[in-house]
Amino acid sequence: MAGSxxxxxxxxxxxxxxxxxxxTTAPRVVVAYWCERGHRTAVAFADxxxxxxxxxxxxxxxxxxxxxxxxxxxxxxxxxxxxxxxAYVQERRSPAEGEQLLGEALAALRAxxxx
Numbered sequence: 001m002a003g004s005x006x007x008x009x010x011x012x013x014x015x016x017x018x019x020x021x022x023x024t025t026a027p028r029v030v031v032a033y034w035c036e037r038g039h040r041t042a043v044a045f046a047d048x049x050x051x052x053x054x055x056x057x058x059x060x061x062x063x064x065x066x067x068x069x070x071x072x073x074x075x076x077x078x079x080x081x082x083x084x085x086x087a088y089v090q091e092r093r094s095p096a097e098g099e100q101l102l103g104e105a106l107a108a109l110r111a112x113x114x115x
């Protein structure tokens with residue numbers, strides 16, 4: 001019978017391991033974070049002296065930034081929509097400057113082509 005050397009229904013590392021075999025867990029502190037929508041996110045950190053917890057954490061339900069103050073959660077960052085290269089050029093140049101540059105570029109192109 002092929003594979004008879006395997007222990008069926010088990011995997012490597014499986015077994016009734018209790019805290020005595022694994023050791024004791026580090027002391028932890030649970031910090032609650034609140035987002036704009038009122039969602040509560042509880043995060044467990046190691047309870048060590050002198051270690052500060054992050055002031056902002058992403059909400060696990062909606063992804064908005066969450067803070068430890070329930071009454072004053074952080075505001076969501078405003079994201080600007082994607083701009084094309086042409087949109088950035090329009091911010092830097094006026095239409096008159098664009099026409100002038102276009103005229104210069106066309107004149108240089110015509111001069112190279114000999115026409």
